[in-house]
Amino acid sequence: MENVLEIKDIQKSFGDNHVLKGISVSVNKGEVISIIGSSGSGKSTLLRCATLLEKADSGSIKYHDTYVAKTENDKEVYLSKKELNKVKSYFGLVFQQFNLFPHYSVLKNVMDAPISVQKRDKAVVEEEARELLKKMGLEDKADAYPCELSGGQQQRVAIARALALKPDILFFDEPTSALDPELTGEVLKIIRNLAEEKMTMVIVTHEMSFARAVSNRVIFMDGGYIVEEGDPEEVFGNPKQERTKQFLRNYQQ
Amino acid sequence: MSLFTMILKMSEGLGRTCAIFFLTILFALPLGMVVALLRMSKRKVVSAVTRFIISVLRGTPLMLQLLAVTYGPYYLFGFSVSRNKLVPVIIAFAINYAAYFAEIYRGGIESISKGQYEACEVLGYTKAQTFFKVILPQVVKRIMPSVTNEVVTLVKDTSMAFTVSYQEMFTIGKQIANSQTSFMPFIVAGVFYFVFNAIVDFVMGWFEKKLNYYH
Numbered sequence: 042m043e044n045v046l047e048i049k050d051i052q053k054s055f056g057d058n059h060v061l062k063g064i065s066v067s068v069n070k071g072e073v074i075s076i077i078g079s080s081g082s083g084k085s086t087l088l089r090c091a092t093l094l095e096k097a098d099s100g101s102i103k104y105h106d107t108y109v110a111k112t113e114n115d116k117e118v119y120l121s122k123k124e125l126n127k128v129k130s131y132f133g134l135v136f137q138q139f140n141l142f143p144h145y146s147v148l149k150n151v152m153d154a155p156i157s158v159q160k161r162d163k164a165v166v167e168e169e170a171r172e173l174l175k176k177m178g179l180e181d182k183a184d185a186y187p188c189e190l191s192g193g194q195q196q197r198v199a200i201a202r203a204l205a206l207k208p209d210i211l212f213f214d215e216p217t218s219a220l221d222p223e224l225t226g227e228v229l230k231i232i233r234n235l236a237e238e239k240m241t242m243v244i245v246t247h248e249m250s251f252a253r254a255v256s257n258r259v260i261f262m263d264g265g266y267i268v269e270e271g272d273p274e275e276v277f278g279n280p281k282q283e284r285t286k287q288f289l290r291n292y293q294q
Numbered sequence: 295m296s297l298f299t300m301i302l303k304m305s306e307g308l309g310r311t312c313a314i315f316f317l318t319i320l321f322a323l324p325l326g327m328v329v330a331l332l333r334m335s336k337r338k339v340v341s342a343v344t345r346f347i348i349s350v351l352r353g354t355p356l357m358l359q360l361l362a363v364t365y366g367p368y369y370l371f372g373f374s375v376s377r378n379k380l381v382p383v384i385i386a387f388a389i390n391y392a393a394y395f396a397e398i399y400r401g402g403i404e405s406i407s408k409g410q411y412e413a414c415e416v417l418g419y420t421k422a423q424t425f426f427k428v429i430l431p432q433v434v435k436r437i438m439p440s441v442t443n444e445v446v447t448l449v450k451d452t453s454m455a456f457t458v459s460y461q462e463m464f465t466i467g468k469q470i471a472n473s474q475t476s477f478m479p480f481i482v483a484g485v486f487y488f489v490f491n492a493i494v495d496f497v498m499g500w501f502e503k504k505l506n507y508y509h
């Protein structure tokens with residue numbers, strides 16, 4: 042199995058608030074991993090450390106064979122900025138709040154980074170971007186602006202924007218939490234399609250039945266620890282830890 | 295003096311009025327951005343000093359600043375900034391307006407959500423790309439109403455140049471009013487400013503509309 046991401050024993054504090062207390066996650070190519078857990082358990086912080094939006098205090102983060110960060114002599118050492126930029130092309134992140142560029146059309150939102158960051162050929166990028174939008178069911182929205190779209194459509198554009206950079210792994214931080222309930226389905230369906238195409242994904246979500254159906258592995262986080270991890274049928278159907286049981290019970294109510 | 299001669303004479307100063315207006319815009323708009331970025335600097339000393347300078351520039355009369363730049367160097371060091379009075383006038387105006395623009399820019403920049411920066415970071419944009427491609431265009435749209443306000447004020451403020459006897463439209467009008475003991479020049483000046491600002495309003499409104507393709 043080809044390893045895409047390996048996180049080992051990362052810790053992260055904000056002041057006195059010890060948020061990640063030694064988290065290790067390994068993601069293989071083609072795997073879909075769901076992370077569940079109550080609010081404040083550190084799920085977003087974990088994704089933000091993995092996507093380099095936050096710096097871990099200790100522990101290691103490795104994409105493919107490249108150590109992005111590791112602890113040397115008790116100090117956390119990150120790659121230089123230049124080397125980090127190369128690593129950034131390995132992953133994509135889909136935000137809860139979409140964070141599309143409001144002043145760009147849908148098509149430009151998708152095309153801009155491949156052109157201005159990856160310096161790829163405009164004509165090729167445009168063709169791929171239109172193809173992606175078609176996959177997202179948005180081919181007729183290419184010239185629309187984000188403000189003209191529903192939340193579900195905006196999130197699908199955000200997914201297309203992330204995919205346009207051809208990442209090896211895609212992170213989602215509660216991709217449907219900002220959506221009206223009737224719009225979550227269309228976004229989840231897109232993610233499910235990506236899973237069928239063997240896209241490597243790590244998804245933080247509160248959609249339990251979705252997580253159970255789509256993932257190869259489920260991670261339950263609580264209080265900055267990974268409390269339980271395993272096959273979705275095991276974690277949801279027959280949880281081992283008391284805290285997992287409690288969390289799932291609360292969710293079923 | 296006939297009304298026609300009066301208008302003709304004052305029109306001669308209109309070129310200088312326009313010079314103050316356009317040159318101030320030309321220098322103060324970018325300078326304001328530099329000041330805003332210094333004001334938002336992570337270095338405490340830089341931002342504190344900038345903040346102090348801004349508060350002095352906004353807290354003292356433009357008239358005083360005009361006098362200081364035009365005559366200050368002479369009284370303090372025995373030389374003038376330039377023989378052409380337009381130079382100190384533009385320096386004073388540009389610095390004063392930069393302070394106002396800086397605060398407008400700062401408000402605009404701070405109103406952009408953190409998510410925009412984070413999206414850029416994850417997508418791999420450089421700092422410069424993030425600022426010029428994503429942040430600045432959105433800031434420009436948001437600050438347009440406040441900038442329009444300042445520009446309208448600037449049209450009227452050009453008349454302050456009379457304090458250093460720079461021969462722009464209002465200064466000439468004031469001289470005519472004195473020598474002719476007539477109030478007419480002030481009415482003419484008022485009409486000039488009103489028409490000038492109607493044009494400014496039109497142009498800024500057109501620009502705002504152009505930016506209305508999204509919200």
Ligand SMILES: Nc1ncnc2c1ncn2[C@@H]1O[C@H](COP(=O)(O)OP(=O)(O)O)[C@@H](O)[C@H]1O
Nearest residue numbers: 055058060078079080081082083084085086087
């Ligand atoms: N930038 C930050 N500064 C300070 N505290 C933060 C920051 N980000 C997250 N936290 C804190 O870290 C804890 C975990 O937050 P988060 O990772 O967002 O949890 P989750 O995504 O599981 O709800 C919370 O107590 C939150 O207040």
Ligand SMILES: [Mg+2]
Nearest residue numbers: 084085086215
């Ligand atoms: Mg979160």
